[in-house]
Amino acid sequence: MVYQEVECCEQFTVHPEIVEEVRALMPQEELLADVADLFKIFGDSTRIRILMVLFEREVCVCDIAQLLGMTQSAISHQLRILRDNHLIKSRRAGKQILYSLADDHVKTIIGQGLEHVQE
Amino acid sequence: MVYQEVECCEQFTVHPEIVEEVRALMPQEELLADVADLFKIFGDSTRIRILMVLFEREVCVCDIAQLLGMTQSAISHQLRILRDNHLIKSRRAGKQILYSLADDHVKTIIGQGLEHVQE
């Protein structure tokens, strides 16, 4: 494999064998970018709070806004992001649209985060 | 518990009993903010890539820069963030400083993220 032409430290002092060894074990760049993008979604307290609400039950946009003390517009924008990334799903019920978690993976990931924080 | 004075939808059309029910079940605001902050750290591809390197072995700053094709300064700044949040630790070895993962919790969280993305 070819070394990238980057000036960081002097080429002769870095550890080429270690670099090569780790490079062979690393996952694809694109996969790691996807993981980062996933975590980026969870990296906002508004979105986390929305997900925690949906963790408890299926609710309408209005109720989320009421629960979080935020405007309906702000909530809608965030719901769109969560929906585009397949973390939540929605269904219409009359004039209202009810949101819920897409699958249990979301619960697992947030659960891990909560566990790490609570020590 | 007192309702927050927020105009979102008309007060009489929202579901007060649902709001109250969910509110009682929700974790503390501060805890959720901490979780969001944790995920925010993982929400950057440079940091994820650094963590994946450290996932494989303990390495010096230079080698990380070489592996990621980035400047030493950029890596150092990110290492500081990871270190401040107790996700990695460091030890000096002569002129070099070797970094490694702080604990296995980090592996678990990234593992969950990878699993979710790879479907």
Place this chain on the structure above:
DNA sequence: TGAACACATGAACGATTGTTCATGTGTTCA
């Protein structure tokens, strides 16, 4: 001791992000 090296850090700049404001879409019901 001082030159060379590995790494850290502060300031600055461009890019991204979350909220607000105004307005648009789709549904209900009198």
Place this chain on the structure above:
DNA sequence: TGAACACATGAACAATCGTTCATGTGTTCA
């Protein structure tokens, strides 16, 4: 059918974030 309601969305603005550049700190070794 049209008014009222629930929700979505585009533009804009402030705030946050990641990288670069320049420079500072700490260690080694001749």
